[in-house]
Amino acid sequence: MHTFILLVIFACVYDELRLAGHDFCYMVSKIAIGYFPCILWITVFNLFIIKRLLFKRKVKIFFLLFLTYWTSFYFFINWFFPLVGFGNFKTLQILSLLINGMFFYFIHVVITKKIMDADKDIMNFKSELSFLKQQLNPHFLLNAMNNLYGEALSEPDKVPDRILNLSDMLRYQIEATKKDYVLVEEEIAFVKKYIEYYTFRNDRLNVTQNFEGNFDEIEIPPLFFLPLVENAVKFSAETTEPFIVIDLEVKSRNLTFTIKNNYIDSGSRLSSTGIGIENLKRRLEVYRLRHDLSCKKEKNMFVVKLSIWHLPTAVS
Structure with missing residues (x-):
């Protein structure tokens, strides 16, 4: 999953960084800097919000934290990405990436839960x-x-x-x-x-x-x-x-x-x-x-x- 996300980020910023005249090593270092906060955000949300609240049917608390969490992440992206040189990397692309990550994890947890229930x-x-x-x-x-x-x-x-x-x-x-x-x-x-x-x-x-x-x-x-x-x-x-x-x-x-x-x-x-x-x-x-x-x-x-x-x- 992490490799998939890294490839998506690389595909999104490759043309912009290449046109700016940067070499491959520079691209990889910049992508790595942008990659880890995204993964950290996805992991925290999946483990501490989806798994602990949504699957325990604490729906109201889940949606409240959902809005708070992703609103704060929106402002974080607008501050962090220009700071590391990804100013042209649109927030919508990042949010799409994160939503995909949550979706795959959600499916994984549902399937795992069904298997455990069957066992x-x-x-x-x-x-x-x-x-x-x-x-x-x-x-x-x-x-x-x-x-x-x-x-x-x-x-x-x-x-x-x-x-x-x-x-x-x-x-x-x-x-x-x-x-x-x-x-x-x-x-x-x-x-x-x-x-x-x-x-x-x-x-x-x-x-x-x-x-x-x-x-x-x-x-x-x-x-x-x-x-x-x-x-x-x-x-x-x-x-x-x-x-x-x-x-x-x-x-x-x-x-x-x-x-x-x-x-x-x-x-x-x-x-x-x-x-x-x-x-x-x-x-x-x-x-x-x-x-x-x-x-x-x-x-x-x-x-x-x-x-x-x-x-x-x-x-x-």
């Missing part, structure tokens, strides 16, 4: 996403511990094996939540283990699972299906003939996950914390995935459908 938003999103992921483990563990407690009372000899199965699922959760995305086939494997864990405890639970499509390399944020499956298992267990139907279809990079379960329409003894579903909704927003999440009840059946479009791939 701040990214950091906030990452922080919130990390918090949302951390919520999943205690929520899952709470449900699992409640079930283990019941088994410890009714079938204590099976508890060691159940703890091993639970530890496998927890291990996957811990590893998965360290990543932004995991393969869809890994999530499917986790859902199958989860269903196996609960059908082992409740042999009345009938689960139908349909997985269709090419899952190779398609990725999804970790544990997106977990809160939906948890709710289905939890509320269907109250019925006399609990059943769950899970359908997952992937076409190209578009995914549709549908889960249905029966439930007791009235007289339920269960209450939901709502953490799982709300967590899922917020994570969908944070990831900024194009999606549609719908929940509806129809004839003692609860149906949740999650569609996500344009999922990333492991090689993209």
Whole structure:
């Protein structure tokens, strides 16, 4: 920027100084003398007036100082330039130069501010996403511990094996939540283990699972299906003939996950914390995935459908 301003000054006074019979060294020395006050003026105005007042929205103080500052500079130019031999160098040219300098700096600051704001938003999103992921483990563990407690009372000899199965699922959760995305086939494997864990405890639970499509390399944020499956298992267990139907279809990079379960329409003894579903909704927003999440009840059946479009791939 300083080099650009120096070239502008040189271009403005070159002809006048050359016609006056001055050599190149004389021109450079005179330009240097005129250059530094201009740069000093621009720097002071940008750092102490634009940056500290305008960008902090102290508009009235800014315009008052703006008029005072540049009026004083006008008189300074009329005194200083004749003093150093630039009497014919018009004030309008200097003001144009300074305004250009302010304009470029203004654009620079605006762009820098936008970049910093964008970085701040990214950091906030990452922080919130990390918090949302951390919520999943205690929520899952709470449900699992409640079930283990019941088994410890009714079938204590099976508890060691159940703890091993639970530890496998927890291990996957811990590893998965360290990543932004995991393969869809890994999530499917986790859902199958989860269903196996609960059908082992409740042999009345009938689960139908349909997985269709090419899952190779398609990725999804970790544990997106977990809160939906948890709710289905939890509320269907109250019925006399609990059943769950899970359908997952992937076409190209578009995914549709549908889960249905029966439930007791009235007289339920269960209450939901709502953490799982709300967590899922917020994570969908944070990831900024194009999606549609719908929940509806129809004839003692609860149906949740999650569609996500344009999922990333492991090689993209």
